[in-house]
Amino acid sequence: MMDTIPIVIMSAKPLPADTVGSWSQRYSAYLQRDSSFATHIICPKTKSIPAAHITPFFVAETSTTSRVLNKIMSRSKYYSYTAALFKILNEHPKALVQIIDNTGLVSAVDAFLKKKGIRDKVFLQYSYHGFPIQKEATPQFYKQCDEVLFLTDAASKLHATTLGSFLSRTATSGSGIDTGHFKPLTWDKRQQLRKQKNVDEKIVFLFCSRDVPKKGLDILLKAWDLLGMKERANKELWVIGSERASVSKIDGVVSYGKLSPNALPNYYQLADVFLFPTQCEEGYGLALAEALSCGCSAWASKTGGVPEVLDGVLQAALIADFRNPEAWLYAMNNGAKREENGQITTISEAKNIHDIEDWGLRLNILFSASLESMKNG
Numbered sequence: 001m002m003d004t005i006p007i008v009i010m011s012a013k014p015l016p017a018d019t020v021g022s023w024s025q026r027y028s029a030y031l032q033r034d035s036s037f038a039t040h041i042i043c044p045k046t047k048s049i050p051a052a053h054i055t056p057f058f059v060a061e062t063s064t065t066s067r068v069l070n071k072i073m074s075r076s077k078y079y080s081y082t083a084a085l086f087k088i089l090n091e092h093p094k095a096l097v098q099i100i101d102n103t104g105l106v107s108a109v110d111a112f113l114k115k116k117g118i119r120d121k122v123f124l125q126y127s128y129h130g131f132p133i134q135k136e137a138t139p140q141f142y143k144q145c146d147e148v149l150f151l152t153d154a155a156s157k158l159h160a161t162t163l164g165s166f167l168s169r170t171a172t173s174g175s176g177i178d179t180g181h182f183k184p185l186t187w188d189k190r191q192q193l194r195k196q197k198n199v200d201e202k203i204v205f206l207f208c209s210r211d212v213p214k215k216g217l218d219i220l221l222k223a224w225d226l227l228g229m230k231e232r233a234n235k236e237l238w239v240i241g242s243e244r245a246s247v248s249k250i251d252g253v254v255s256y257g258k259l260s261p262n263a264l265p266n267y268y269q270l271a272d273v274f275l276f277p278t279q280c281e282e283g284y285g286l287a288l289a290e291a292l293s294c295g296c297s298a299w300a301s302k303t304g305g306v307p308e309v310l311d312g313v314l315q316a317a318l319i320a321d322f323r324n325p326e327a328w329l330y331a332m333n334n335g336a337k338r339e340e341n342g343q344i345t346t347i348s349e350a351k352n353i354h355d356i357e358d359w360g361l362r363l364n365i366l367f368s369a370s371l372e373s374m375k376n377g
Contacts, residue, residue, distance in 0.1 A: 006039040006095050007095075008041070009042070010081055010099045010100065013044065013100075014046035015050075016029075016046060016048035016049070017048065026175060026177075026359055029178065029356050030359075032048070036050075036364070037363075039053070040054065040088055041057070045058035076111070099125070101129045106141070109122075109124065123147070124146045126148045127173065131152070132281045137159075138163075139163050147169035149171050152284065152308040152309070171366050173359070176360070177286060179354075190270065202235055203236075205274075207241070207275050208267070209276075217247075219322075220275055224237055232252040235332070236253075238267060240267060273332070274288070275331065276300035277300075280304070281305075282301075292313060292316065296315075297335060298313075299317050299318075299331040319331055
């Protein structure tokens with residue numbers, strides 16, 4: 001099946017990635033597995049290599065020089081991508097092409113195929129990793145796609161309800177993390193390490209995200225201030241991702257600055273309650289999956305794809321009034337009580353809910369369904 005119709009993944013970012021990221025991490029793992037259905041990858045050059053059965057086409061990144069050259073020659077800034085795709089299509093009558101989270105690349109490929117008169121030879125799949133409707137993603141844009149993959153059912157329903165039934169096919173891809181990396185410690189090991197940090201008798205809350213307004217750290221700090229000195233005595237708030245000097249000066253707050261992704265499990269594993277006060281519509285919220293898989297309970301804003309990510313997870317709770325510091329005060333008080341009463345322990349069942357290998361299998365299933373539609377269509 002895969003011999004007759006190649007599966008081509010196109011990305012404006014290098015894959016497999018040399019660094020750890022959100023979506024790049026799961027695609028990197030997928031492309032390096034022998035079980036991957038992908039046959040080709042078109043992207044900027046990377047030091048990492050895909051699995052042996054995947055043929056890479058490394059293209060020039062869209063630098064200022066390349067943009068000027070393409071303009072002089074009246075070419076799209078994605079010319080190197082479409083040229084590589086054309087080479088593949090010269091060897092195969094049809095192709096399934098998935099473009100990762102780049103509307104400009106989708107439009108460039110669609111326009112190129114139409115110009116060459118071979119648009120009907122390609123099943124064009126757009127993998128969108130956000131939640132809200134992008135300003136570039138008009139009904140006209142989506143008509144360029146044969147299928148759109150969303151991270152959650154909620155995102156898919158939002159687009160269909162708002163923009164109408166212009167999508168011929170949609171599917172939910174979900175997401176995943178490396179649960180071999182993000183995993184809970186044994187109870188004894190956890191207690192030993194917590195004692196070394198002098199938090200063995202405390203409830204530890206954790207915030208881990210970029211320090212930008214939409215991630216909600218300031219609201220969380222206001223809630224922490226509302227706790228008061230007495231209530232903070234047996235609690236500690238760890239902050240990862242902020243480099244503001246003022247944060248580390250707050251009583252009871254420990255700021256660790258920006259850490260490498262490889263270091264994050266050490267903090268998830270020792271914390272009790274993960275706080276996710278996002279003020280924006282998150283596409284998924286991978287940090288939640290990471291924290292849960294390491295044994296944290298979680299309180300999160302009820303927005304975007306988050307409710308779907310936490311659906312059925314007993315160790316998690318949602319906050320509807322997530323722009324109100326008092327709601328987060330409630331979350332901290334309630335989360336602390338549940339920990340003190342032993343109502344939440346290091347989890348085991350949530351560990352495999354968002355597994356990266358399961359995500360790869362789901363992607364293969366989606367590719368198979370798309371290939372079948374090509375054959376039947």
